[in-house]
Amino acid sequence: MEQHLQDLYEVLSKVDGYVYPNEIELNWSILIVLYPYITGLVAGAFILASLERIFKVHILKPTYGIALLTAFSFMLVATMPLISHLGKPFRAYEIMITPHSSSAMAIFGFVYLWYLMVVLLLEIWFDYRRDMIIWAQETTGVKRFLYRVLSLWTTDISPKAVALDNRIGYIVTVIGIPSAFLLHGYVGFIFGSIKANPWWSTVLMPVIFLFSAIVSGIALVMLIYILLTKVRKLKIDMECLDTIAKYLFYILIIDFVLEGLDQIHRIYEAEESFEVLHKLVFGKLFFTLFFMQGLFGTILPLLTLGTFQFYKPKEKIRKIIYLAISALILIGVFFMRWNVVIGGQLFSKSFYGYTSFKTGMIGSEGYLMAAVWLIVPFIILSFLLWLLPPWKKKEELPETQGL
Amino acid sequence: MRPAKPKVSRRDFFKAGTIIVGGIAVASAFTPYDAVLIAAEKPKKGKWYGIGIDINKCIGCGKCASACKLENNVPKAPFYFRSWVEQYTIKNDGTIIVESPNGGIDGFKQSVPTNEIFKSFFVPKMCNHCAKSPCVQVCPVGATFETPEGIVLVDENYCIGCRYCVQACPYGCRYIHPDKGTVDKCTLCIHRLVKGLQPACFEICPTEARIFGDLNDPESKLNYFLKNHTCMVIKPHLNTGSKLFYNALSSEVR
Numbered sequence: 001m002e003q004h005l006q007d008l009y010e011v012l013s014k015v016d017g018y019v020y021p022n023e024i025e026l027n028w029s030i031l032i033v034l035y036p037y038i039t040g041l042v043a044g045a046f047i048l049a050s051l052e053r054i055f056k057v058h059i060l061k062p063t064y065g066i067a068l069l070t071a072f073s074f075m076l077v078a079t080m081p082l083i084s085h086l087g088k089p090f091r092a093y094e095i096m097i098t099p100h101s102s103s104a105m106a107i108f109g110f111v112y113l114w115y116l117m118v119v120l121l122l123e124i125w126f127d128y129r130r131d132m133i134i135w136a137q138e139t140t141g142v143k144r145f146l147y148r149v150l151s152l153w154t155t156d157i158s159p160k161a162v163a164l165d166n167r168i169g170y171i172v173t174v175i176g177i178p179s180a181f182l183l184h185g186y187v188g189f190i191f192g193s194i195k196a197n198p199w200w201s202t203v204l205m206p207v208i209f210l211f212s213a214i215v216s217g218i219a220l221v222m223l224i225y226i227l228l229t230k231v232r233k234l235k236i237d238m239e240c241l242d243t244i245a246k247y248l249f250y251i252l253i254i255d256f257v258l259e260g261l262d263q264i265h266r267i268y269e270a271e272e273s274f275e276v277l278h279k280l281v282f283g284k285l286f287f288t289l290f291f292m293q294g295l296f297g298t299i300l301p302l303l304t305l306g307t308f309q310f311y312k313p314k315e316k317i318r319k320i321i322y323l324a325i326s327a328l329i330l331i332g333v334f335f336m337r338w339n340v341v342i343g344g345q346l347f348s349k350s351f352y353g354y355t356s357f358k359t360g361m362i363g364s365e366g367y368l369m370a371a372v373w374l375i376v377p378f379i380i381l382s383f384l385l386w387l388l389p390p391w392k393k394k395e396e397l398p399e400t401q402g403l
Numbered sequence: 404m405r406p407a408k409p410k411v412s413r414r415d416f417f418k419a420g421t422i423i424v425g426g427i428a429v430a431s432a433f434t435p436y437d438a439v440l441i442a443a444e445k446p447k448k449g450k451w452y453g454i455g456i457d458i459n460k461c462i463g464c465g466k467c468a469s470a471c472k473l474e475n476n477v478p479k480a481p482f483y484f485r486s487w488v489e490q491y492t493i494k495n496d497g498t499i500i501v502e503s504p505n506g507g508i509d510g511f512k513q514s515v516p517t518n519e520i521f522k523s524f525f526v527p528k529m530c531n532h533c534a535k536s537p538c539v540q541v542c543p544v545g546a547t548f549e550t551p552e553g554i555v556l557v558d559e560n561y562c563i564g565c566r567y568c569v570q571a572c573p574y575g576c577r578y579i580h581p582d583k584g585t586v587d588k589c590t591l592c593i594h595r596l597v598k599g600l601q602p603a604c605f606e607i608c609p610t611e612a613r614i615f616g617d618l619n620d621p622e623s624k625l626n627y628f629l630k631n632h633t634c635m636v637i638k639p640h641l642n643t644g645s646k647l648f649y650n651a652l653s654s655e656v657r
């Protein structure tokens with residue numbers, strides 16, 4: 001509390017121009033940057049998984065399971081930054097019990113549950129049911145018990161039952177694609193629908209969020225795939241990686257064009273808020289927007305991936321570059337969220353000045369807390385990969401296969 | 404042989420056309436189209452509170468802002484205000500300077516030398532009690548609501564502190580109460596209204612720059628004020644249905 005006030009006095013001393021007195025405090029901090037970031041990773045990873053399943057891009061097979069489990073791990077924590085940021089976190093359930101129909105945020109609980117419970121959980125379950133039953137027969141002790149519980153004590157792995165699993169899994173994925181679009185487009189709407197804030201209020205916001213989400217999700221799966229094969233000392237499937245990179249390239253182009261369009265539109269229309277935003281972009285957001293998001297997060301990956309479409313260096317080099325590119329994209333998209341969420345609060349709604357952002361290391365809104373919510377999904381993912389290793393899935397008939 | 408296509412003669416066409424167009428015309432005569440758009444639809448019955456502020460009369464004493472803090476136990480630190488006063492100074496070269504040190508509670512000092520000033524004035528600010536308020540619209544749990552009298556309130560026992568409404572208010576009228584973790588804003592001193600008193604800031608204003616009243620009562624002081632002055636709301640383009648009307652509002656004010 002004392003610390004908080006001290007911080008506010010410090011920010012007050014740095015206010016540039018005039019901001020409404022209540023605006024000195026930044027209301028949405030790093031945790032709310034994480035929230036669209038994490039949901040975006042979920043949506044993106046899922047869409048990559050569906051490419052394999054629905055659009056039959058079989059080359060992507062090695063990443064299908066990883067992508068699904070990644071989406072699931074991140075989905076489990078997606079709400080946590082949001083909830084831990086609330087002034088009254090223990091009242092969070094009210095959103096579900098008494099949602100306010102006109103509120104964009106109120107719908108979140110439902111979209112989230114739908115996506116987590118109906119889409120992801122079902123898809124993973126039907127995908128793994130047969131394997132879990134087989135693994136239950138092959139293992140002993142706790143692990144065996146776990147598999148039996150997880151497969152809900154089903155035992156039927158006749159070709160007919162498995163075919164049904166596949167069929168349902170397919171249908172769920174078909175439903176899942178628009179759901180993933182909905183989930184993330186909707187997160188964009190939370191910002192895009194705030195007419196009080198000219199930096200947020202644009203109809204393109206949901207679409208921009210969606211495409212940057214897909215970009216980040218694909219980059220994440222790419223990164224995890226490369227690292228995982230390294231850890232497991234396996235040979236990486238270069239063809240698969242190249243295909244992912246190709247999709248990444250295309251979607252990055254769309255994302256870049258959309259964001260560019262949005263900015264050009266803003267500049268050309270030059271509305272009342274133009275001056276204040278112009279100064280914001282070339283001032284407080286200069287580094288995060290032009291360097292982190294623009295140069296490193298978009299242009300550099302775009303140029304590299306573009307070049308790879310014509311000229312492919314040696315596998316070893318390509319692999320390292322892919323690793324670097326996916327990391328850059330992940331950082332870039334993080335800063336895209338940053339520029340939206342934090343950037344949108346740095347200028348006053350009076351358009352006469354700027355406040356600044358200050359958050360500490362510790363505390364419920366500090367960087368440490370944010371780091372926790374970024375690390376937890378990886379821990380969950382490691383557990384899931386141990387429990388449900390996609391590479392141990394049996395293709396046709398069970399055969400002993402040690403990895 | 405293929406059956407011949409039924410022919411629509413020009414005559415039939417005109418007949419059908421006349422019936423459709425005529426029908427629409429007749430129907431619309433019975434449900435008259437209201438071409439007059441009003442900024443905010445007010446209820447036909449009961450009280451409908453609004454606020455008037457006469458910028459010409461405000462002397463920037465800041466009494467309203469300090470009375471509000473006292474009356475409503477607003478935290479003292481200069482980051483939490485339900486009501487504050489801004490000083491606008493427009494210099495000869497067109498530069499606009501806005502200041503509100505401690506919300507104007509301690510009064511104002513003019514930082515610009517007199518010979519450089521084109522004009523200067525004070526603008527008291529508070530919640531506009533918008534009739535189409537964005538803050539009410541966005542609250543995910545409905546903790547922010549509008550009373551039938553047109554007062555926008557927050558149920559602090561219900562608010563989850565998500566701060567969405569703080570983002571949605573275009574006028575910066577909301578803050579998170581540092582001790583409660585819930586949002587706080589002007590209540591139009593509803594606890595005083597129910598006793599038949601005026602809100603504290605209106606009561607204390609020494610120059611009667613603030614006028615409070617019932618927009619539904621044609622005899623009210625507020626309606627008299629609105630009738631006799633050229634009044635404006637802030638940021639009308641956002642269509643918030645603001646019920647805080649300023650006389651002599653300069654275009655610089657945002």
Ligand code: SF4
Binds near residue numbers: 529533537538572
């Ligand atoms: S001024 Fe702000 S807080 Fe008050 S009703 Fe309008 S939007 Fe809500």
Ligand code: SF4
Binds near residue numbers: 564585
């Ligand atoms: S902070 Fe409270 S009143 Fe405001 S939108 Fe959130 S729950 Fe509603």
